[in-house]
Amino acid sequence: MTAPVRATEQAPGRPPHGRSRTAGPPGGPPLPGPRGELSGAVRAALVSPDPDRTALPGARETAAADPYGDDLQLALYLLYELHYRGFAGVGPDREWDARLLGLRARLERCFEAALHDAVPRGADVTAALDALLVEPAEDDGTDISRFLSRAGSLGHLREYAAFRSLYHLKEADPHAWVIPRLRGRAKAAMVAVEYDEFGAGRAEGVHAELFAALMADLGLDPAYGRYLDRAPAAALATVNLMSLFGLHRAHRGALVGHFASVEVTSSPASARLAAAMRRTGAGPAAEHFYTEHVEADAVHEQVVRREVVDGLLTEEPDLAADLVFGIRATGHLDRLLAAHALPRWRSGRTALRSPL
Numbered sequence: 555m556t557a558p559v560r561a562t563e564q565a566p567g568r569p570p571h572g573r574s575r576t577a578g579p580p581g582g583p584p585l586p587g588p589r590g591e592l593s594g595a596v597r598a599a600l601v602s603p604d605p606d607r608t609a610l611p612g613a614r615e616t617a618a619a620d621p622y623g624d625d626l627q628l629a630l631y632l633l634y635e636l637h638y639r640g641f642a643g644v645g646p647d648r649e650w651d652a653r654l655l656g657l658r659a660r661l662e663r664c665f666e667a668a669l670h671d672a673v674p675r676g677a678d679v680t681a682a683l684d685a686l687l688v689e690p691a692e693d694d695g696t697d698i699s700r701f702l703s704r705a706g707s708l709g710h711l712r713e714y715a716a717f718r719s720l721y722h723l724k725e726a727d728p729h730a731w732v733i734p735r736l737r738g739r740a741k742a743a744m745v746a747v748e749y750d751e752f753g754a755g756r757a758e759g760v761h762a763e764l765f766a767a768l769m770a771d772l773g774l775d776p777a778y779g780r781y782l783d784r785a786p787a788a789a790l791a792t793v794n795l796m797s798l799f800g801l802h803r804a805h806r807g808a809l810v811g812h813f814a815s816v817e818v819t820s821s822p823a824s825a826r827l828a829a830a831m832r833r834t835g836a837g838p839a840a841e842h843f844y845t846e847h848v849e850a851d852a853v854h855e856q857v858v859r860r861e862v863v864d865g866l867l868t869e870e871p872d873l874a875a876d877l878v879f880g881i882r883a884t885g886h887l888d889r890l891l892a893a894h895a896l897p898r899w900r901s902g903r904t905a906l907r908s909p910l
Contacts, residue, residue, distance in 0.1 A: 583639070583777065583778055583780065584641065585644070586632075592619055592626055593629040596632045596657070599653070605653070606653070610656075613660055617664060622668065624790075627791050630790075630797075631794055634797035634801070638727065639779070665794065666798065675875065682878045683859060683863070686881070695896055697823075703833075707834065708834040712772045713895075713899075713910065716774055717786065718789070720781065720790065722762060723778050724778075726748055732744065736865075739862075739864070750850055767840075768831075768842075774910075786907060795812065799812055807874075808883070821852040825848045828845045
């Protein structure tokens with residue numbers, strides 16, 4: 555497991571006096587601008603003094619939307635964020651607004667149907683996890699970490715950190731929702747891994763704080779939600795997948811599959827990203843975030859496979875197909891994100907909605 559930072563040591567990029575780098579403005583980050591009819595309606599309902607009078611899209615409008623498009627993914631992100639830190643000027647009562655929950659369910663059905671259409675079915679969890687360990691003989695253009703390690707510039711790394719901040723600044727939070735839905739070996743091991751993700755009892759070791767320090771090294775604003783307006787739909791989808799799985803008890807198997815996929819693939823990808831940070835002179839905190847994950851996640855992979863996954867399947871063998879779905883859906887969205895970013899970077903364009 556991750557060794558806690560001793561009192562005499564200071565992790566690279568640690569904020570002074572224990573202050574969190576990710577705090578952002580009081581009351582949550584500002585609401586982003588809309589990207590279409592769906593996200594515009596959600597935004598209007600969130601800021602309206604009388605949300606019951608705000609028209610919301612029905613089943614026809616949500617079914618017609620692009621499930622991977624900017625509009626639907628932002629609408630889902632806005633609704634999911636109500637269960638995290640919320641937004642400035644949006645009351646906490648909106649979290650359980652029945653009309654917004656109904657709209658969220660319609661958006662989720664569209665997103666989930668697209669995922670099921672895109673990934674092959676199966677129930678062989680071992681084969682699905684083993685497939686993640688197979689490294690391609692050469693760069694096939696579907697892995698961002700390979701591009702960044704070999705040819706990425708400091709500008710590419712800054713963009714990558716900006717859109718991945720939506721994921722890493724809430725790293726491990728969505729996975730924590732599965733803990734009360736597990737028992738026995740699976741629960742104990744899940745808590746052990748999450749304990750590491752949350753800094754092993756030390757605020758400066760929380761992985762979200764380590765990523766905030768990485769952002770500071772790269773000259774980015776580490777405030778929570780700062781780059782939501784610039785993040786492409788493919789980046790939003792990777793975060794929405796965690797929220798979709800985490801907020802539904804019925805998806806507990808898929809969330810464990812997602813968690814296993816992240817831990818199995820993290821160590822080699824982190825080694826490549828650490829090399830990219832070192833090669834470009836990004837800074838000690840930027841490199842430290844990934845070197846920390848190389849060692850920690852190599853251990854986590856074994857704990858997740860042997861205890862979390864095997865423990866869950868021992869208790870609930872019928873969840874095998876859900877675990878496989880979670881693994882494969884995670885890979886599918888990672889490939890969509892690479893398909894968005896890599897052609898743009900290779901042609902000298904930004905992968906963000908607007909350049910930094």
